Amino acid sequence: MSRIRARWWLLLLLALVGGCRCGDDPNVGGASASFRPQVEVVDFGRVLEGTQVRRSLTLVATGRAGVTVDAVTDAPFFVVVSQIVVAGSGTGTVDILFSAGSTPVEGELVLTAGRTTAKVKLTGVGVRPLACIPRSECHDSRFDLDSGLCIESPQADGASCIPSSRCQENGRCQAGVCAGQPRTCNDDNPCTVDSCSPTQGCVTANVACPVPSNPCKVGVCDRNSGCKEVDVADFSPCGAVSCKAARVCLGGTCRSVTPPDGFVCAPATPCQDEGKCSAGECMRPDAGDLESVFSAELGGMPVAEDGGPVLLVDDGTVYASVCGEDAGCWLAAYTESGLLRYESPYEDGGARTLLAASDAGVVVLAPEALEAYAPRGVGELRWRTSLAFADAALDGGTPEAVPGTTGAGRVALTKEGDVLTYVTWSDDAGTEPLRSRLVLLSADAGVPLAMGPEEDGGGAARLAVDDARGAYLYTPWDGRLAFTDQAPAAPVTDGGTLMAFGDALEDGGIASLSLEPLDASVPGGASSLALASGRLLVGSQAFVDTDGGVLTALDWDAGTRTLSPLAEPVLMSPGGATGHAFAFACDHTDGTPCAGAELRTVLRSFSSDDGQFLSEVDVLPSPVLPGAFHEAALLEQNTVGVLADAELPNGQRQAWLEWIAFGNKLNQCSLPGRVEVAGAVFAGDLLHVALRRDGVWWLESYPLGGRAESRGWPQRNGSPAGTRRAVP
Numbered sequence: 001m002s003r004i005r006a007r008w009w010l011l012l013l014l015a016l017v018g019g020c021r022c023g024d025d026p027n028v029g030g031a032s033a034s035f036r037p038q039v040e041v042v043d044f045g046r047v048l049e050g051t052q053v054r055r056s057l058t059l060v061a062t063g064r065a066g067v068t069v070d071a072v073t074d075a076p077f078f079v080v081v082s083q084i085v086v087a088g089s090g091t092g093t094v095d096i097l098f099s100a101g102s103t104p105v106e107g108e109l110v111l112t113a114g115r116t117t118a119k120v121k122l123t124g125v126g127v128r129p130l131a132c133i134p135r136s137e138c139h140d141s142r143f144d145l146d147s148g149l150c151i152e153s154p155q156a157d158g159a160s161c162i163p164s165s166r167c168q169e170n171g172r173c174q175a176g177v178c179a180g181q182p183r184t185c186n187d188d189n190p191c192t193v194d195s196c197s198p199t200q201g202c203v204t205a206n207v208a209c210p211v212p213s214n215p216c217k218v219g220v221c222d223r224n225s226g227c228k229e230v231d232v233a234d235f236s237p238c239g240a241v242s243c244k245a246a247r248v249c250l251g252g253t254c255r256s257v258t259p260p261d262g263f264v265c266a267p268a269t270p271c272q273d274e275g276k277c278s279a280g281e282c283m284r285p286d287a288g289d290l291e292s293v294f295s296a297e298l299g300g301m302p303v304a305e306d307g308g309p310v311l312l313v314d315d316g317t318v319y320a321s322v323c324g325e326d327a328g329c330w331l332a333a334y335t336e337s338g339l340l341r342y343e344s345p346y347e348d349g350g351a352r353t354l355l356a357a358s359d360a361g362v363v364v365l366a367p368e369a370l371e372a373y374a375p376r377g378v379g380e381l382r383w384r385t386s387l388a389f390a391d392a393a394l395d396g397g398t399p400e401a402v403p404g405t406t407g408a409g410r411v412a413l414t415k416e417g418d419v420l421t422y423v424t425w426s427d428d429a430g431t432e433p434l435r436s437r438l439v440l441l442s443a444d445a446g447v448p449l450a451m452g453p454e455e456d457g458g459g460a461a462r463l464a465v466d467d468a469r470g471a472y473l474y475t476p477w478d479g480r481l482a483f484t485d486q487a488p489a490a491p492v493t494d495g496g497t498l499m500a501f502g503d504a505l506e507d508g509g510i511a512s513l514s515l516e517p518l519d520a521s522v523p524g525g526a527s528s529l530a531l532a533s534g535r536l537l538v539g540s541q542a543f544v545d546t547d548g549g550v551l552t553a554l555d556w557d558a559g560t561r562t563l564s565p566l567a568e569p570v571l572m573s574p575g576g577a578t579g580h581a582f583a584f585a586c587d588h589t590d591g592t593p594c595a596g597a598e599l600r601t602v603l604r605s606f607s608s609d610d611g612q613f614l615s616e617v618d619v620l621p622s623p624v625l626p627g628a629f630h631e632a633a634l635l636e637q638n639t640v641g642v643l644a645d646a647e648l649p650n651g652q653r654q655a656w657l658e659w660i661a662f663g664n665k666l667n668q669c670s671l672p673g674r675v676e677v678a679g680a681v682f683a684g685d686l687l688h689v690a691l692r693r694d695g696v697w698w699l700e701s702y703p704l705g706g707r708a709e710s711r712g713w714p715q716r717n718g719s720p721a722g723t724r725r726a727v728p
Contacts, residue, residue, distance in 0.1 A: 033065030035086050035113055037120050042109070044124035046145050047100035054080075057094040057120060059111070064088045069113045076100070077107040077122045086113075100126035137161040138173035166201035191221035199359045199376065200315070208711055208727070211533065211575025215239075215638070216249035237637070240615070240662045241265055243277035247662075269659065270703040271669035289672045290657060293686060293701040294338025300324035301697055302678045302690040305353040305365060307527075307568060308408030310679020310690050311699075313720035314357040317341060317375060318681075318688050320699060321352050321364060331362060331373050334699060336686060344379030353407070356722040360417025360443035365407055370419065372446060383446035389423050389437050408717070409527060409568070412463040412471065412724040417443035420471055424458030434458030438473065438484070438513050450511035452484070462529035464536070464718070465725040469546065472529065473515060474538055479523030481538055482515040483548075518548035526567035531726040532712030533576030535608050540565035540581045543608040552611040554581070556604075562586045563602070569632050569716035571640065574709060578614065579606045580640055582629060585618075601629040603640060603660060615663025621656040621670075622646040630655075633682035633715035636706045638662065643680045643687065653677075657687060657702065671702065682708040683720035 038058040047053045059069055066088045071079045078097040086092035096109060107122040132141035132150035138161050144151045154176035155161075161171040161178035168180030185194045185202035192204045209219030209227035215238040217229040231252035238254035239247025246259045259265065265282035266275030270291070275284035300322040304310040312319040316336050323329040328349030333341040346352055352364040352371065361372035361382050372382045387404030404423040412420045419441040424434055438452035457477055464472045470485045525539015536544045543552040556563050564584040571580040585602045586594035593599075605614040619642045620627040627646040635641045638661050645655040652674040659666040671689070678690040678697070687702045708714055711727050718724035 033067045033088070033114075034062040034116050035059050035067050035069055035092075035111075035118070036062055037111060037118050038091075039120070041121045041123065042096060044098040044100075044122070046125045046127050047098060048145060049100055049102045049126050049128045051100055053098045053100070053124070055096050055098070057096060057109070059084060059086050059092045059094060061086045061088055061090050061092075066090075067113045067116075069094075069111050071109060071111055073107055073109045073122065076105060076124075076126075077109070079109070096122065098122070098124040100124060102126050102128040136176070137164065137171070137178040138176050165198040167196035167198055189223060190226060191223055197359050208574070211573070211577070213575065213577060214252070214254070216252045216254050235264075237661065240664055242664070243280050243282045266666050267659070268705065269667045269669055270705045272667055275667075284667075287667070287669055290669045290702045292672070293703060295698050295700045296334060296338045296340065298322050298332065298690065298697040298699055299343075300327065300329075301692075303329070303351050303353060304679055305408045308365075309354050309681065309717045309722045311681040311688050312354050312357045312362070312717075312722050313681050313683035313688060314362075314375065315359055317357075318683075318699065318701075319354060319357055319362055320690060321354050322697075323351055331364065331379055332699075333362075333375070333379055336684070336688075336701065338699075338701065342377070342379040344373055344381075347381065354722065355407070355411045356413050356419075356717075356724070358413050358417040358443070358721060358723060360413075363411060363413075363419055365411075368404065370406070370411075370421065370441070370446065372419075372443075382444075385441055385446035385448075387423050387425070389425075389439055389448070389451065409460075409462045409529070409724065411722075412465045412718070413721075414465060415467045415725070418449065419443065419446070420463060420465065422461045422463060422473060424461075436461075436475075438515060440513065448510045450513045452513040452515050460527040462527055463724055464529045464531040464713075465723075466531060466546065467725065467727075472531065472536060472546070474522070474525070474527075474529045476522075476525050476527050476539060479521040479525065481518045481520055481522060481536070481544060481548075483518055483546075484513050484515055518544070520544040520548055520551040522551070526565055528567045528570045528581075530570045530572045530579070530713035530718075532572035532574060535572065535576035537570050537572055537579045537581070537608075537713070540567060540570055540583075543579060543606075543611055552608070554579070554604075554606050554611045555613040556583070558585070560587070560589060562589060563604075566601075570713070571632065571634050571715070572608075572713040573634065573638070574711035576712070577608055578638075579608055580604070580632075580634075581606070582619070582632070597624055597626045599626070601627075601644070603632070603642070605663065617660055617663050617665055619644050619658065619660070620646060621654075621658065621668060625649075627653075628677075630677050631680040631682070631716060634709035634712065635659070635682070635704065636709065639666070639706070641682055641687070641704060641708070643677065643689070645675075645677055648674070655689075655691070657704075659705075669702075671700075681720050682715055684708060 042055050044053050067086050069084045071094045076099045080095035084092040104125045109120040111118040129143040130150050132143050134141040138155045139152045141150050141152045155173045159173040161173050163171040163178050163180035167183050169183050171178045171180035185196045191207050195203050197203050207221045212229050216232050218232050219227050221227050232249050234250050236249045238249050243259050243265050259277045263277040264274050265277050268274040272287035273285050275282045302310050302320050303323050318334045320332045322332050329351045330343045330345045332343050352366050355363045363372050369384050369386050371384045373379050404425040406421050406423050410422045422438050424436045436455045436458040440450040442449050459477050462474045473482045522539040522542050525541040528540050530537040534546050566582045585600045601619050602616050603619050604616045625646040630643045632642045640660045642658040645653045655671040655677050656668045658668040673693050676692040680689040685704050685707045689700050
C-alpha cells in the first residue's frame with residue numbers, strides 16, 4: 001500500500017515538471033511570449049536634404065505574455081527608444097528617424113526578444129533642393145519635393161517691388177508684373193542734357209554748344225544765358241605751327257607770328273616732353289616707348305569682319321570677339337582698367353564679329369542672324385534674329401526664310417538702342433538678282449518694329465543716324481543718298497521712347513519705313529558715310545548738307561601722283577567745318593603699281609564749305625619703311641590721332657601712336673616691342689589695342705595725353721561703340 005502511494009506522487013511530480021516551457025514568463029503560467037513586425041519594409045519616401053522624417057513601426061505580440069523587444073539600426077536611420085514593451089496579445093510601437101542626405105539610401109532595423117529576431121528593411125531618398133529663383137520681381141519660386149521642380153506663383157497685387165528699369169521707381173506688383181512710376185531726371189540746369197538709362201538710371205551730360213567757325217573761339221554754356229562764344233587761351237594753335245612761323249590765337253583772332261625762343265612748338269605726349277623753339281628749330285627731348293595702362297591676355301585671336309571693329313568701348317567696358325584654337329569662340333568684356341568682366345561663349349562655338357554696343361546690348365553678326373548679348377552680368381544671349389526679311393509683310397506676316405547679309409557700316413543704333421540694319425539677300429541660293437531692305441529691330445527683343453520696302457540691288461552700304469532728325473543711307477552701287485524721318489517720340493512707362501523711325505502697329509504688326517532720296521547723289525563712291533552738325537561726308541568724295549543741299553566734291557586732284565581714297569575712316573569735325581580722309585598715294589603716273597615703301601598712306605583734310613584741300617601728311621611712322629595704317633580718331637584741339645606701324649628690315653613690325661594737326665605730325669610714340677596689330681579703338685583718354693606680341697594675343701591700353709572727341713564722326717565706326725550715330 002505504501003509503495004502504490006509513492007508511485008502516484010512520483011507520476012504527479014513528473015507531470016508538473018513536464019508542463020514547464022522555456023521562454024514563457026515565469027510569472028505567467030501556461031502563456032506563450034513572442035512578437036512580429038506588422039510590415040517588412042518602412043519607406044520614408046522623398047525627404048529634403050538636411051531634414052529628418054519620423055516613421056512608426058507596429059510590433060504585434062504573438063502570445064498572451066508581454067515581451068520586451070530591443071531595436072537597433074545604423075545611420076542615417078535612428079531609433080528613438082531602443083527598448084519597446086509589447087503587451088501580451090497587444091501591440092507596441094518603434095519610432096524611427098531618417099536624417100536625409102542628397103542620395104537614395106537603404107538600411108535595416110534589427111528587432112530582438114530572447115531567441116526571436118526579426119529584420120525590417122528601411123528605405124529613403126534624400127533630395128537636394130534646386131535653387132529656385134523667380135524669373136521676375138513679382139513672382140515667388142519654391143521647390144516642389146514631389147516633382148523635383150521649381151514652381152512659380154505671382155505675388156499678390158500691390159506688393160512692393162524693384163522695377164527692372166532704373167527709369168522707374170516706387171514699383172508695385174500688378175498681375176505678376178512690376179510697374180513703377182516714371183523717374184524724373186531733370187536737374188533744372190539748362191547746361192546739362194538729362195536722360196534716363198534703363199541700366200544706369202539718370203544720366204547727365206554737359207550741353208555740347210555749337211562749334212564756332214572761328215578756331216579762336218569756343219562755345220561754352222552759361223546757366224543764365226545758355227551757349228555763347230568766348231576766346232580760347234592766347235597762343236592756342238589755330239593753324240600750322242613751326243619755329244619759323246606759327247598761326248596762333250591772340251585776343252580771339254587767328255594771327256601769324258614769328259615764334260620766339262622758348263615757344264612751345266610741339267605739345268607734350270605720354271612718351272615725350274613738349275618741344276620748344278631754339279634758333280628757329282623745334283627742339284624736343286628723346287621720346288621713349290608708351291607705357292601701357294594695363295595689359296590683359298585675350299586667350300585667343302580677336303576676330304572681326306573686314307572693315308568692321310575689332311574692339312568696341314561703351315560705358316567703361318571694352319568688348320572683343322575672340323576665338324581659341326580648341327575652346328571655340330566667345331564674347332570677352334573688360335573694364336577700362338583691365339579687369340575681366342565676363343567671357344560669354346557663343347552657343348555653337350562659331351565665330352561672331354562685333355557690330356555695335358550700347359547699354360541695351362552688344363550686337364554681333366552671326367551666320368545669317370544678328371545676336372545681342374547683355375553688357376553686364378555674365379553676358380548672356382538676349383536675343384537672336386534671323387536675317388530672313390524677304391517678302392516680309394508689314395501687317396505682322398511671317399517673312400520667308402531667305403538668308404540675308406549685313407555687317408560693317410550697315411548697322412546703326414538709335415539713342416534708345418534699337419537696331420537699324422540694311423539687309424541684302426539673294427533670291428536663288430546666293431546668285432543674282434540681289435534684293436535689299438532697311439529694317440528696325442527692338443533693343444530688348446530684336447523683333448522687327450519697322451521695315452522699308454524691298455529694293456532691287458544690294459552690296460556694300462553705309463548708315464548714319466542723326467538723333468534729332470532721322471537716318472541716312474548711302475548705297476554706292478547706285479550712288480543713292482536717302483533719308484528716313486524719325487517719328488515723334490511716344491512716351492512709355494520707363495521714361496524712354498516707344499521707338500524711332502515708325503511706330504509699331506497696335507495689332508503687333510510691323511510698321512513701314514519710307515526712304516526718300518535726297519537731291520544729291522554720289523555715284524561710284526567708296527563705302528563710307530560720316531555725319532556732323534548738319535553735314536555729311538559721302539563716299540570719300542563729297543560734302544552734302546543733310547537737307548539735300550548742293551554737292552561739294554572733295555579735291556582729290558593730286559597732280560603728279562595717284563591717290564586712291566580709302567573707304568574708312570572718314571572723320572568730321574564736331575562743327576562740320578572740316579573733313580578728314582585717308583588715301584593710298586603712289587608717285588607712279590604711268591599706271592604701274594607702287595611696291596613696298598613706294599606705297600604710302602596719307603591723311604588729307606578738306607573744307608566742307610567748298611571741298612578744297614587744306615593739308616596733307618604721310619601717316620606712316622617711317623619715311624623710308626613700308627607700313628600699315630590701322631585706326632584714327634579726332635582728338636581735342638583739332639588733332640587727329642593715328643595708329644600705324646612700320647615693317648622693319650628684319651620683317652618684324654613696330655607700331656606708333658601719332659598726333660597730327662593742321663598738316664603737321666606733332667609727335668609720335670612707339671608701342672613697346674615688336675607687335676602685330678589686329679585693331680584698335682580710341683575712347684576717352686585711352687587707346688585700346690588688340691595685338692600679338694611673342695605669339696600671344698593681348699588687349700592693351702595706352703594714354704592719349706588728351707581726350708578723343710565724342711561729337712561728330714570721330715573714327716572708323718562712328719563712335720567707340722560702333723553705333724554709327726552722330727552725338728549732338
